[in-house]
Amino acid sequence: MKNFLSVNDVENISQLVNEAIELKRSPLKFQSLGKNKRLAIILFNPSLRTRLSTQIAAENLGMNSIVINALTDSWMIEFSDEAVMNQNKIEHIKDAARVLGKYFDIIAVRSFPSLTNRDEDYSELVLNQFKKYCGVPIISLESATRHPLQSFADLITIKENQKTKNPKIVLTWASHIKALPQAVSNSFCEWILKSNLDLSIAHPKGYELGEEFTQGAKIFHNQNEAIADADFIYVKNWSSFNDYGKILSTDSDWMLNEKKLLNAPNAKIMHCLPVRRNLELSDEILDGTRSLVTLQAENRIYSAQIVLKNILENV
Amino acid sequence: MKNFLSVNDVENISQLVNEAIELKRSPLKFQSLGKNKRLAIILFNPSLRTRLSTQIAAENLGMNSIVINALTDSWMIEFSDEAVMNQNKIEHIKDAARVLGKYFDIIAVRSFPSLTNRDEDYSELVLNQFKKYCGVPIISLESATRHPLQSFADLITIKENQKTKNPKIVLTWASHIKALPQAVSNSFCEWILKSNLDLSIAHPKGYELGEEFTQGAKIFHNQNEAIADADFIYVKNWSSFNDYGKILSTDSDWMLNEKKLLNAPNAKIMHCLPVRRNLELSDEILDGTRSLVTLQAENRIYSAQIVLKNILENV
Amino acid sequence: MKNFLSVNDVENISQLVNEAIELKRSPLKFQSLGKNKRLAIILFNPSLRTRLSTQIAAENLGMNSIVINALTDSWMIEFSDEAVMNQNKIEHIKDAARVLGKYFDIIAVRSFPSLTNRDEDYSELVLNQFKKYCGVPIISLESATRHPLQSFADLITIKENQKTKNPKIVLTWASHIKALPQAVSNSFCEWILKSNLDLSIAHPKGYELGEEFTQGAKIFHNQNEAIADADFIYVKNWSSFNDYGKILSTDSDWMLNEKKLLNAPNAKIMHCLPVRRNLELSDEILDGTRSLVTLQAENRIYSAQIVLKNILENV
Numbered sequence: 001m002k003n004f005l006s007v008n009d010v011e012n013i014s015q016l017v018n019e020a021i022e023l024k025r026s027p028l029k030f031q032s033l034g035k036n037k038r039l040a041i042i043l044f045n046p047s048l049r050t051r052l053s054t055q056i057a058a059e060n061l062g063m064n065s066i067v068i069n070a071l072t073d074s075w076m077i078e079f080s081d082e083a084v085m086n087q088n089k090i091e092h093i094k095d096a097a098r099v100l101g102k103y104f105d106i107i108a109v110r111s112f113p114s115l116t117n118r119d120e121d122y123s124e125l126v127l128n129q130f131k132k133y134c135g136v137p138i139i140s141l142e143s144a145t146r147h148p149l150q151s152f153a154d155l156i157t158i159k160e161n162q163k164t165k166n167p168k169i170v171l172t173w174a175s176h177i178k179a180l181p182q183a184v185s186n187s188f189c190e191w192i193l194k195s196n197l198d199l200s201i202a203h204p205k206g207y208e209l210g211e212e213f214t215q216g217a218k219i220f221h222n223q224n225e226a227i228a229d230a231d232f233i234y235v236k237n238w239s240s241f242n243d244y245g246k247i248l249s250t251d252s253d254w255m256l257n258e259k260k261l262l263n264a265p266n267a268k269i270m271h272c273l274p275v276r277r278n279l280e281l282s283d284e285i286l287d288g289t290r291s292l293v294t295l296q297a298e299n300r301i302y303s304a305q306i307v308l309k310n311i312l313e314n315v
Numbered sequence: 316m317k318n319f320l321s322v323n324d325v326e327n328i329s330q331l332v333n334e335a336i337e338l339k340r341s342p343l344k345f346q347s348l349g350k351n352k353r354l355a356i357i358l359f360n361p362s363l364r365t366r367l368s369t370q371i372a373a374e375n376l377g378m379n380s381i382v383i384n385a386l387t388d389s390w391m392i393e394f395s396d397e398a399v400m401n402q403n404k405i406e407h408i409k410d411a412a413r414v415l416g417k418y419f420d421i422i423a424v425r426s427f428p429s430l431t432n433r434d435e436d437y438s439e440l441v442l443n444q445f446k447k448y449c450g451v452p453i454i455s456l457e458s459a460t461r462h463p464l465q466s467f468a469d470l471i472t473i474k475e476n477q478k479t480k481n482p483k484i485v486l487t488w489a490s491h492i493k494a495l496p497q498a499v500s501n502s503f504c505e506w507i508l509k510s511n512l513d514l515s516i517a518h519p520k521g522y523e524l525g526e527e528f529t530q531g532a533k534i535f536h537n538q539n540e541a542i543a544d545a546d547f548i549y550v551k552n553w554s555s556f557n558d559y560g561k562i563l564s565t566d567s568d569w570m571l572n573e574k575k576l577l578n579a580p581n582a583k584i585m586h587c588l589p590v591r592r593n594l595e596l597s598d599e600i601l602d603g604t605r606s607l608v609t610l611q612a613e614n615r616i617y618s619a620q621i622v623l624k625n626i627l628e629n630v
Numbered sequence: 631m632k633n634f635l636s637v638n639d640v641e642n643i644s645q646l647v648n649e650a651i652e653l654k655r656s657p658l659k660f661q662s663l664g665k666n667k668r669l670a671i672i673l674f675n676p677s678l679r680t681r682l683s684t685q686i687a688a689e690n691l692g693m694n695s696i697v698i699n700a701l702t703d704s705w706m707i708e709f710s711d712e713a714v715m716n717q718n719k720i721e722h723i724k725d726a727a728r729v730l731g732k733y734f735d736i737i738a739v740r741s742f743p744s745l746t747n748r749d750e751d752y753s754e755l756v757l758n759q760f761k762k763y764c765g766v767p768i769i770s771l772e773s774a775t776r777h778p779l780q781s782f783a784d785l786i787t788i789k790e791n792q793k794t795k796n797p798k799i800v801l802t803w804a805s806h807i808k809a810l811p812q813a814v815s816n817s818f819c820e821w822i823l824k825s826n827l828d829l830s831i832a833h834p835k836g837y838e839l840g841e842e843f844t845q846g847a848k849i850f851h852n853q854n855e856a857i858a859d860a861d862f863i864y865v866k867n868w869s870s871f872n873d874y875g876k877i878l879s880t881d882s883d884w885m886l887n888e889k890k891l892l893n894a895p896n897a898k899i900m901h902c903l904p905v906r907r908n909l910e911l912s913d914e915i916l917d918g919t920r921s922l923v924t925l926q927a928e929n930r931i932y933s934a935q936i937v938l939k940n941i942l943e944n945v
Contacts, residue, residue, distance in 0.1 A: 046388055048390055056353065056381075273414065274405050276405075277393070277398065277399070277407050278398065278400060279400050279401050294417060297417065298414070298417040298418075
């Protein structure tokens, strides 16, 4: 693996998942692999789980990591080529990335979408500019359109909990008070479908995700229908892709609770966290035995660690 | 020791103080004890000495520590059970604590009181919710009502400087421009009294601390009377407990200076820092030989280190 | 070396530069020198390159470093002696520095000028108060009037790229939208002139730097004349020293581009970064083979590392 920006950087998903599950048993096994190697964790947006799990993954491999909080370090970056920099942006990505490439062996970047300009967001300008100019491997810590480390951790979690060879997996929209990115949902679909697993997606009309991510999935506008007999139900809000970045529904009926699961008695429930309790998911589910959310978060360590390990082995 | 939230988690104060004084002579003696163990330092309020001394203590034990600055990481936590999370809080303590418990071996938390709702502050909701849900040991880095690592460091400092078996110890209120918590004062009283040491408390009327903390101390409203022949005088502002969170006096006569110490010629002066010079304490005292304030701050390393050591030995 | 506040703390510049160039070949050679030593990196102003290169330098020497971000940690320090602290400053430098001196073996400080009061800025109050009270070695990470680690890295870069024994070095002003400190320019002049190298300075009238820094340099108000046949051209904006902190010119003709370099065909171009592209320097120069800017930034690691190494050897 040279970079990790999406599932397309993975040769064999299933093998990677197995590697992670094995690593989880002895996380310190490769503690000398990252010795004297440095990881930059560059955050253009807030991060907790992602930052911590990546730092811990690096540490488990003996790597040093340094966090760069672009917001609080007031580091405003210009990403457009040929810009005349007479406004508030203090440094161009060309210069920043070239320097970071001299300071670090691997660069991990988090950058959310604007949710105002779809073409710009879906061009993945930030990530691509980093990749173009830094000269060292890049890892996505969630970009405008994808969150591959999350999806990798989700697949590890499914693998650990699946009871049948081809479980029924459902991604269902839930209401939220803020307009959220499509990244987690896009990425989840991509990883599930490329793994040849069975995917159903439920959402109100108008919430269709980009076709490049969902081709092969069954689409439902009726949540009950979609979740019937599901083995795994992933609950997640996202804002509209077609009416880009808009909140089209605040229908609280889309919140998942135990009553709705009467026709999916064995369903395990997933969410990437942070979750809005009693808005996206009920307390009874989150505090019950169906919930895999803490495990998903824990597996973020191992998804990050396997990615770092693979890249380190190729540096 | 399983957790460290107050003096009640300590079995034998005097033994703990002795351990700390011994450790101070060779702080790196237990450098392998914390190997591959991780400490979270979670700050809901600003911190300098507390953060640094805890990081250094962890480092001295070979532990990795990661700071989570809830304010600058814009991490707004919901602490109330059953909340419908449709406001600005992005994550519930239940989910946050459960994940942190998977990421870290020990979790240290700083959370100041609101100073608006006494019952809520004195219920120690934040600390207790962390303890309830994270599943790993918790250390208080100052909570709504107590600052036990400070008090432990204060006791180390007294022990190092006492010339008699039962020194006269005085806690005196001083004026301040901001409404400050009662935590440092509460905690100091608790540790001194549980150590069976002699404690006098001086403050203007209306500044009585909670009785659960001061039972057994002599209370004075005349500072001169209280400090006569004192061996240690701890200077500290706090806001009113009875008229909760209010500033009832800005009387600058409560500032300690050399003239007032004519009837306490041997008194050593203590303060937890940061101190407002020439408001709480005069320059002449802080820059003179009576001052123990730098030593108290230095001893914060060893109080934190002994607490971490004891918890690590029990994990 | 006991402290590193300016070139005056350096005994033999040329020897220091040679040490750095040698260290660059094997940066981990002295990895045990800093074991169990701690460096504080105290930032009163934003920092990226400086913070990162200093952290990496410390790491290369096996030192632990902890960053203290005074801004985001809301740590407002009083630097004036005898202040009555009844305003917004929460701690006096005397108390802060004394404590930090107990917590750390070396203290590195960044503090920019106010650009409103020249006498105060040029008295270097912040740095001098730290030095006076902390009791351990101090390193400047850019102060009100100087940026010695940058200038040291610049000299390393010149040494690595010079083709003649006495290259022609030019410092030229460029336009900017913000009023910037004189620190980088002052310091560059000081280091070049103390190294007995040939220095020309070009700037619009009114932009004269302090004479103590430029004595011995040739001053030009015509940029073309100054840069003719130059080997190294350092481009940098600064605000006026005489009309203190003011922007007197926004003349975009001072931007360096390839056309201007027709009469300096071999010139290598330097800038300390961050650079405003197409305002201070053209894209064609920054993306071409003349540019040394990434190398300068890379050499910041080795300038910091040599300074730390020298101080550690004297602690």
